[in-house]
Amino acid sequence: MLKTFDDRMPGSSLSSKAAESAGAPLEQSGKGREALLNCLISGGDERLECEPATGLNMYGYGPSPRPQDLAFGSSTASTISASAFAAVGAYHADLLRELETGPAADIxxxxxxxxxxxxxxxxxxxxxxxxxxxxxxxxxxxxxxxxxxxxxxxxxxxxxxxxxxxxxxxxxxxxxxxxxxxxxxxxxxxxxxxxxxxxxxxxxxxxxxxxxxxxxxxxxxxxxxxxxxxxxxxxxxxxxxxxxxxxxxxxxxxxxxxxxxxxxxxxxxxxxxxxxxxxxxxxxxxxxxxxxxxxxxxxxxxxxxxxxxxxxxxxxxxxxxxxxxxxxxxxxxxxxxxxxxxxxxxxxxxxxxxxxxxxxxxxxxxxxxxxxxxxxRFVRAPEEKVIAVLSAFARAVGERLEQGSAFRLLDGRPIDRKPLWDGSDAVCWDEIPSIFSFYLRNPHQGGMLTATETAAVYRNLAVEHGDLVPVRLGQPVRCADFGDMPASALRICLSAPLIVQACESADALDELISQAMTVLDRTADAAAQLTFQPGSARASL
The missing domain is CATH 3.40.640.10 (Type I PLP-dependent aspartate aminotransferase-like (Major domain))
Known part of the structure; x- marks a missing residue:
């Protein structure tokens, strides 16, 4: 049955090693989970392909939940949550049973x-x-x-x-x-x-x-x-x-x-x-x-x-x-x-x-x-709580980025949709920013990081180091040239699941902000640990 389903479902194949690396050991979960993982990365172009050695695609994400990650990179991509994975897994099992007797295209x-x-x-x-x-x-x-x-x-x-x-x-x-x-x-x-x-x-x-x-x-x-x-x-x-x-x-x-x-x-x-x-x-x-x-x-x-x-x-x-x-x-x-x-x-x-x-x-x-x-889950959350979470996060992250010697905020402007509402001043949750973009600098040596160095920080943070869990930021965006030096901005972002979780209690909101501060601390540390290449072009803040 699984083979028939996969034959009808064109897509990449995820090896056992890759699935285990992505957090889905097949010994514990069986062929049904392997079929689900394969299905989740099927039906798209090569951007969905996962490297056999890592189980991750070109964005650094795989089809399995990674609840241990500090996941603040939703402006680039996301990993499926454990609860969504469980729900989709049950749905997938029902599809498999129905495909035993029904045409795939009709279903x-x-x-x-x-x-x-x-x-x-x-x-x-x-x-x-x-x-x-x-x-x-x-x-x-x-x-x-x-x-x-x-x-x-x-x-x-x-x-x-x-x-x-x-x-x-x-x-x-x-x-x-x-x-x-x-x-x-x-x-x-x-x-x-x-x-x-x-x-x-x-x-x-x-x-x-x-x-x-x-x-x-x-x-x-x-x-x-x-x-x-x-x-x-x-x-x-x-x-x-x-x-x-x-x-x-x-x-x-x-x-x-x-x-x-x-x-x-x-x-x-x-x-x-x-x-x-x-x-x-x-x-x-x-x-x-x-x-x-x-x-x-x-x-x-x-x-x-x-x-x-x-x-x-x-x-x-x-x-x-x-x-x-x-x-x-x-x-x-x-x-x-x-x-x-x-x-x-x-x-x-x-x-x-x-x-x-x-x-x-x-x-x-x-x-x-x-x-x-x-x-x-998101639309069920009361809007006043969503606004409170977004506002608190924006204040905390904004202050940290403005005060930190390792950061420089990318130029931006408020989100203004008033022309849609005939100038109404009512606050909607989507007018509060949930993406915060910043350049990096090495606070010890005073220079702004190049686009290449910023990319190196991004990649390094996404890898598990001993007891340090991976940090997921938004991929660097090429935004500027400072003289002859190309520069990129990283992004720390809120996602709907993070907001829903933070809406549960004041402690949950405090934990969300604490995690964001940890992410920014580790990002600053990673920037400080970079060794600049002698003679490389660099801009000062």
Whole structure:
């Protein structure tokens, strides 16, 4: 039975040694657990592959729970929690039993439809907007969503599409390729090899460009300057007979909302139907009310379950308002997109389903089930407690980063969504930052760490050293050049499971903050222990 399930579930295989290294000794858990681990890393591209020696993927994460880790790196990726793993394991066992007698593709179609319904229910969107339903396209990753959006909007009215993405280095590494309608990895979710960088639909690739949000030294450009550049690009596109898709990031890897929403609404009013807006909320650090507000303006909204929600990597979704659905559901897809998704991943009634295979991707299903498990726990937490936890964490971490000689805060700005609410001053939990970005320096020698040295600190912290458990921070983000020296920022982040746990009691909140202080202490120690290379370029704070 297990072999039949795995044959129907394309994906990487996790060796016994790798599973044990990832915290899942098969001697204790049996073949059912091994099949579950294999399923959780299946149905995606090579980013899901785990090294046999470590059981970890390219992000340093595996499919097994790691409750011993100090897990503050959810802006990059997360490890599945023990409770979510248990819930998904029971669900997986039920699937295995049902697959003994039922077709895999039919079972998957039913279950992914239920997952879509559950996602909408937890966000209060199950009754739609007004009397019309909200549609959701399921995807294996946030990058896939960018590809889907560009593909759906390309060649509308026989016009070429131009996508405009802000701060390409603060979104996914493959986003620019995906936004231009090109393969962004060398393998797709059905394990088929593809030519990275090649157009999915030859001759119909989307044009794309990126607008910087930061200056070369990492400081933020003004909203006015960014809006002026965007307006000029869209004017040029209109003059050339192009349509535009502006990707608004809410929030970025370093907790930016860009461009500002006032500018977004002015641009939309100026350019009308030739400009579409997609909200890249793939961090999922947005409330249900915020998602609903974006949809009410007919903006597409992209999310993933693997960042703030802390589900395992590779689960995405694209929300479409009723009016956007009416526009997009008659659109056809290039045949090459059949390698990226299954028919059931798209809503009923969409023409796109016609070119897609009737097949199963149980890896995607299980990863979304884990994310939904965490989302349900989070939405049950009283908002006033969530706000209290976020506020206390922000104060403690902000003060530590400002006062510590090993840190320098990356330039940022408050999250301002007031244009969505007609200027309302009511505080929502998603306006309180949950990502804190900082450069590192060696406090003994006075120099700021280079991007290479910061990466070395990041990797060193993630490895267990004697009695010291691994520290999980957000991967370094390349943000600045100080003279000739490239610099990157690390990130300490809150996730939904950490917040839910801290909501339980004052002691639990104190423990969360204590753990964060330990993480920052160990990060400062790691920076201080680096040996600088003689003659290397270095900037002082």
């Amino acid at each position: 998957y179609a039913r279950e992914i439809a239920q997952a879509r319904t559950e996602l909408l229910r937890l966000l209060g969107l199950d009754r739609g907007l007004g009397s019309s339903p909200v549609d959701v396209i399921m995807a294996t990753s946030g990058t896939d969503i960018h590809l889907f959006a560009a593909t759906l909007l390309a060649r509308q009215d026989d016009q070429t599409l131009m996508t405009i993405t802000l701060m390409g280095n603060e979104t996914g590494s493959g986003v620019m390729a995906a936004a231009s309608g090109r393969h962004f990895m060398s393998r797709v979710s059905n394990t088929c090899p593809v030519a990275k960088g090649e157009e999915l639909s030859p001759g119909h690739a989307t044009r794309n460009t990126s607008v910087a949000v930061r200056n070369a030294d990492g400081t933020l450009r003004s909203d006015e300057e960014i809006e002026f550049e965007l307006r000029g690009l869209i004017e040029l596109a209109r003059a050339a007979g192009l349509r535009c898709l502006l990707v608004v990031t809410d929030v970025s890897k370093t907790s930016l909302l860009a461009p500002g929403l006032e500018a977004v609404f002015r641009l939309k009013a100026r350019f009308g139907a030739m400009l579409d807006i997609m909200i890249d909320a793939c961090q999922f650090r947005v409330s249900a009310a915020t998602i609903g507000a974006y949809l009410s303006h007919d903006f597409l909204v992209a999310v993933t379950g693997s960042k703030f929600l802390a589900g395992p990597i590779f689960s995405g979704a694209l929300f479409c308002s009723p009016r956007m659905s009416d526009r997009l559901k008659p659109r056809t897809l290039p045949a090459a997109l059949a390698d990226y998704c299954a028919q059931a991943d798209w809503p009923e009634g969409w023409i796109a389903r016609d070119v897609l295979p009737h097949r199963a991707n149980f890896g995607l299903l299980l990863r979304w089930k884990a994310a939904l498990f965490e989302l349900e």
